[in-house]
Amino acid sequence: MLNLKLEYEQMINEMTNQSQQEVYNLRVLTAENSIIFAGVDTASMTRQLYIDLGFDSWETDQLKALPKWRGISIQIEYYEKLALLRGHYFLVLKQEVEHGTEIFEVILQNVVDHLLLKEQDESIFSVIYKVLDRWRVFFQKGGYRKLTEEQQRGLFGELWYIKDWLNRFPNSPPLIIEQWEGPTSGRIDFKHSKRGVEIKTAINKLNKTIKISNENQLRLTNAVTSIHLYVCFIEPSKSHGISLHSLVSEIRKKIAGRSDRILLKFNDLLEDLRFKEDDYTEDYYFVDKVEVYEATVNFPRILQEDLPKGISHVSYSIDLAHCTDFQREVDKVFDL
Known part of the structure; x- marks a missing residue:
């Protein structure tokens, strides 16, 4: 399976060796089915995930319906000039600065794993919603805890x-x-x-x-x-x-x-x-x-x-x- 933590580590190591840095550093994770990019904000070093939605955006109500919690922001961005993906919409999951990187990478890994293994007739929205809802419940219960x-x-x-x-x-x-x-x-x-x-x-x-x-x-x-x-x-x-x-x-x-x-x-x-x-x-x-x-x-x-x-x-x-x-x-x- 794709190791997202390792991908982010390699991206950050490459950035430290570059004399000039862009605002965002992007890396293609998969070019099949759902096209997915990993992203790093070069100023804050926060992680992002870009999921290709194609030429059609989601309805506003769909975006609002996605489960959220403190530490994550979710938005849809349109890229008019992105090589072969010009004119595509992307769902972007972004880490908020003040929240932990380790757990955020675990969440993004879980999102990617489910997208890569989704059924052919299953929508991206359905997959994303189910994964984020599980993590919302996880945080509502207090996150990780030591079992008795x-x-x-x-x-x-x-x-x-x-x-x-x-x-x-x-x-x-x-x-x-x-x-x-x-x-x-x-x-x-x-x-x-x-x-x-x-x-x-x-x-x-x-x-x-x-x-x-x-x-x-x-x-x-x-x-x-x-x-x-x-x-x-x-x-x-x-x-x-x-x-x-x-x-x-x-x-x-x-x-x-x-x-x-x-x-x-x-x-x-x-x-x-x-x-x-x-x-x-x-x-x-x-x-x-x-x-x-x-x-x-x-x-x-x-x-x-x-x-x-x-x-x-x-x-x-x-x-x-x-x-x-x-x-x-x-x-x-x-x-x-």
């Missing part, structure tokens, strides 16, 4: 399951990412057809308890007719095992060789979690073993109909030592 220890363990378990799946199906499209609903607050972490897989982590392998977050998590319905629990028994460490940072990098490499589109989906889901991987390099997890359980009708659980009226959002723990009748071979969860 419990959240880190939960994410580790979900990522471990993804890696396990990718290793078992090395020649298959990585559709497991399409089934990952954990980052978007889905009831079940992974869902395919009518089957669900819920990921749990347990630290103490002697005290085999897992936490269920609410009375609906293990509910069987017409939409979800079977649920399996994939339980990772892990041991936190400062020196052994694998960090979240390394696990994410490993998964990215495995996906990258199979599908750019799904790799982009994976990155978007991590952004939805407000996950900044550089914050997770020091803590490691060692996976002792994995066990699988099938949450059938008779599996010990609390359901909404078991609760007195007025009681809801009940979390509870299950001792897996008493669930041996429901234990299945690990392969079973991947046969689904």
Whole structure:
């Protein structure tokens, strides 16, 4: 994929070696489909992105409808004399001076990635709107945040399951990412057809308890007719095992060789979690073993109909030592 951060670094390095500088320094990123330029304001060193709209501009209401936040300005500019693109309109995303360059480059990278992989019948406006709206929500929630220890363990378990799946199906499209609903607050972490897989982590392998977050998590319905629990028994460490940072990098490499589109989906889901991987390099997890359980009708659980009226959002723990009748071979969860 195109590395926008590297493109900007090269542009700035070239500018420092030039005796005369223009007001804006531009570089063509792609000349196919959507023609895109990277731009740098030579005075402020702020980043810009120019997206070719062709000979027809957008309606004023379209421009106003685009999600915005402090740190970005969006406008349409007309270029009468721009080589082969004379008479074209461009959508221009500009970094405001007082806001951070690092996060702005990440946003522009996300915009470019989605434009390069957009469906043929999908409009530029639709792509830009969806990307900017996701980032608007990201900032509304406070931007990047450090996950709690419990959240880190939960994410580790979900990522471990993804890696396990990718290793078992090395020649298959990585559709497991399409089934990952954990980052978007889905009831079940992974869902395919009518089957669900819920990921749990347990630290103490002697005290085999897992936490269920609410009375609906293990509910069987017409939409979800079977649920399996994939339980990772892990041991936190400062020196052994694998960090979240390394696990994410490993998964990215495995996906990258199979599908750019799904790799982009994976990155978007991590952004939805407000996950900044550089914050997770020091803590490691060692996976002792994995066990699988099938949450059938008779599996010990609390359901909404078991609760007195007025009681809801009940979390509870299950001792897996008493669930041996429901234990299945690990392969079973991947046969689904």
